[in-house]
Amino acid sequence: MMKLWMAPGGLHIEPGQTRDAVDLARIHAQGFYRGWPVAEFSSFLSEDGTPVYVACDAKRRIAGFALIRLAADEAELLTIAVDPKWRGKRIGQALLHAAFDDLLMSPARRMFLEVSEENTPAIKLYGREGFATISSRRGYYPKPDGSAATALVMARDLG
Template identity: 35%
Template sequence: MSSESHVPKFANEIEIVPLTAAFCAVASVLHTDGFEDHWSEDEMIALLDVPGAFGFLAFAPGNDAENQLDIPLGFIQMQTVLDEAEINTIVVAKQARKCGVARKLLSATFDRLRETGIGRVLLEVADDNTSAIALYRHNGFVEIGRRKQYYRRKSGRSVDALVMERDLGLCVLGWDR
């Protein structure tokens, strides 16, 4: 996959595949787009090796006729335990934001979780990440707690983490579409 600047403008051009070790180098590069403390390829592989872990990669399909490669757009990495799941990370490439990538990743994730009997999804998000918070709220997550000074920025500034959850029983109302 290439990281060229061509990005789809319509959600129907975004494809989702399982995140495997083969895509962890791509995922690591994408992670640098979203986080100061990004994960290496080896860290990504180790996270996927944990029991109950899985993820999805979003990409824009290339075009052989025009000699265009697939373009990675974002990914999500999850951990499940019993009947709960936690979003460890979700990242969308800067040039692909506001194109429906995160929504498609969340939808694929919710579908998989429902298939495996998971009833609740948790996440932590920096309270200054307003775009992510808006995305999560739009997708049925509600704030259930706060962790004071949970994240430390490279500047030395501390930021609280919001703890959010979503009951997957709400999916029947169509909140994930």
């Protein structure tokens, strides 16, 4: 039986499939200076330890996704991205809630993530969802002008 979660805008969230790699790479490239290649998404989608959650409509047009890595009792949000036309509609929040719900059935007890200190909308979302900054990494994210942004390392307990 396939897991499904409700999402705003008539969307639902379901597990990602290997056929989603091209769409995920496209959406990721729209949100980040250095998008990840299709082959990397294909690899993640085929691994058991990297669950992917996709927000999509009834015709399975993907509006956003979240990619998690599981290791022992920890989960890491590797990336989350929402198609520009769907931003500001709480899709990212719904994706996080689906992941939190699903992870209750896993050994993971804490989730970590890294976010650019310049990504104010994401930092606000993570704060609303119970994440707190635990450290930072200077010069972590390359920027188009050749400089680099600091990453905030955030964490929250699960369950």
